[in-house]
Amino acid sequence: GAGVSQTPSNKVTEKGKYVELRCDPISGHTALYWYRQSLGQGPEFLIYFQGTGAADDSGLPNDRFFAVRPEGSVSTLKIQRTERGDSAVYLCASSSQGPGTEAFFGQGTRLTVV
Amino acid sequence: QQQVKQSPQSLIVQKGGISIINCAYENTAFDYFPWYQQFPGKGPALLIAIRPDVSEKKEGRFTISFNKSAKQFSLHIMDSQPGDSATYFCAASKGNEKLTFGTGTRLTIIP
Numbered sequence: 001g002a003g004v005s006q007t008p009s010n011k012v013t014e015k016g017k018y019v020e021l022r023c024d025p026i027s028g029h030t031a032l033y034w035y036r037q038s039l040g041q042g043p044e045f046l047i048y049f050q051g052t053g054a055a056d057d058s059g060l061p062n063d064r065f066f067a068v069r070p071e072g073s074v075s076t077l078k079i080q081r082t083e084r085g086d087s088a089v090y091l092c093a094s095s096s097q098g099p100g101t102e103a104f105f106g107q108g109t110r111l112t113v114v
Numbered sequence: 115q116q117q118v119k120q121s122p123q124s125l126i127v128q129k130g131g132i133s134i135i136n137c138a139y140e141n142t143a144f145d146y147f148p149w150y151q152q153f154p155g156k157g158p159a160l161l162i163a164i165r166p167d168v169s170e171k172k173e174g175r176f177t178i179s180f181n182k183s184a185k186q187f188s189l190h191i192m193d194s195q196p197g198d199s200a201t202y203f204c205a206a207s208k209g210n211e212k213l214t215f216g217t218g219t220r221l222t223i224i225p
Contacts, residue, residue, distance in 0.1 A: 004157070033212065042120075042203050042215030043158065056212060091157050102148075103213065105157030 002026075004106035006092050012112045013082055021077040021109045025094030032075050033103060034067055035091040043091055049075060082113045117141055118206050120216030127223055133191040135219045137204035142185065144206040148213070149178065149189045152201045161202070162189070194223045 005024040013019050025032050030051055035043035045059040049069045060066075064082075069075040079086055089110050093103040119138045127133045139147075148163035164171045164178040164187065171178045177190040191198055204216040 040218070042205075042218050043213075045212040045214070048212055059212065093157070102160050102163070105150075105159065107155065107157045 004092055004094055004104055006090075006106035006109050008109060009107065010110045010112075012114060015082060015084060015113055017082050019079050019082055019111065021079075021090050021092075021111070023075045023077070023092030023094075023106060025073065025075070025092070026104055027073075029094035029096050029104075030072070031095045031097065031103075032069060033093045033095075034075070034077050035093065037089045037091055037108070039088075046077070046090075079111075082111075084113045087111055087113045117214050118204060118216045120204050120219060122219060123217070124220040125222070127194045127221065129194060129196060129223055129225050131194050131223075133189075133194045133198065133221055133223070135189045135202055135204070135221070136186065137188065137206075137216050138184075138186045139206050140185065141206070141208060143208045144214075145209065146207045147178070147180065147187050148205050149176075150203045150205060150215075152203065152218075158203060191221075194221075196223045196225065199223050 007022045032049040034046040037043045047067050048056040052072045064080045066078045089108040091108045093105040095101050095103040117140050121136050149161045150158035151161045152158040162173050162176045164180050166182050175192045180187045199222050201218045201220050203218050205213040207213045
């Protein structure tokens with residue numbers, strides 16, 4: 001595809017449920033990032049992959065959050081035992097060279113925990 | 115600790131005027147300063163970026179001014195148009211680390 005694709009675009013889930021959010025980066029981009037954006041705020045870093053490995057996961061808020069990128073392309077952000085405070089837009093971005101170079105963002109997944 | 119402070123929170127400018135958004139950072143190790151534009155329901159899109167070895171960068175109607183000693187940088191939008199109405203985020207990063215974003219400025223251009 002031409003850009004970063006995120007699915008689903010919207011997800012409503014009940015408190016305590018498990019959710020998976022998917023990101024398809026731009027073809028050939030080795031770096032992939034997940035950010036979380038709350039209403040009226042700037043994106044907050046969650047995790048950064050270089051290839052298949054997590055180069056920096058310091059932004060993951062707690063152990064309920066986990067992300068994988070098994071083949072160095074598609075990534076999945078997994079949230080266990082969702083809480084209402086997890087409601088936000090989850091953004092994925094990719095770049096060809098890593099942080100400090102142009103990152104292209106997807107349109108995000110709006111997660112609502114009810 | 116908020117490492118990138120952005121102001122104003124919202125801004126209304128008349129069509130044809132100059133829009134100015136300011137950011138200040140704390141970490142002197144930051145070496146990449148991009149501005150992102152975000153429309154409702156969309157992800158942020160890179161508008162323009164600067165590195166600290168230059169004091170100004172211009173691309174079309176968009177200019178970044180950078181003051182390393184004051185640890186401040188700003189976005190100037192010349193001849194502002196209604197299509198520029200969006201939320202703008204400044205950001206900063208250090209070396210190979212992640213982007214730290216400001217809190218955003220909602221810009222509205224009125225006819």
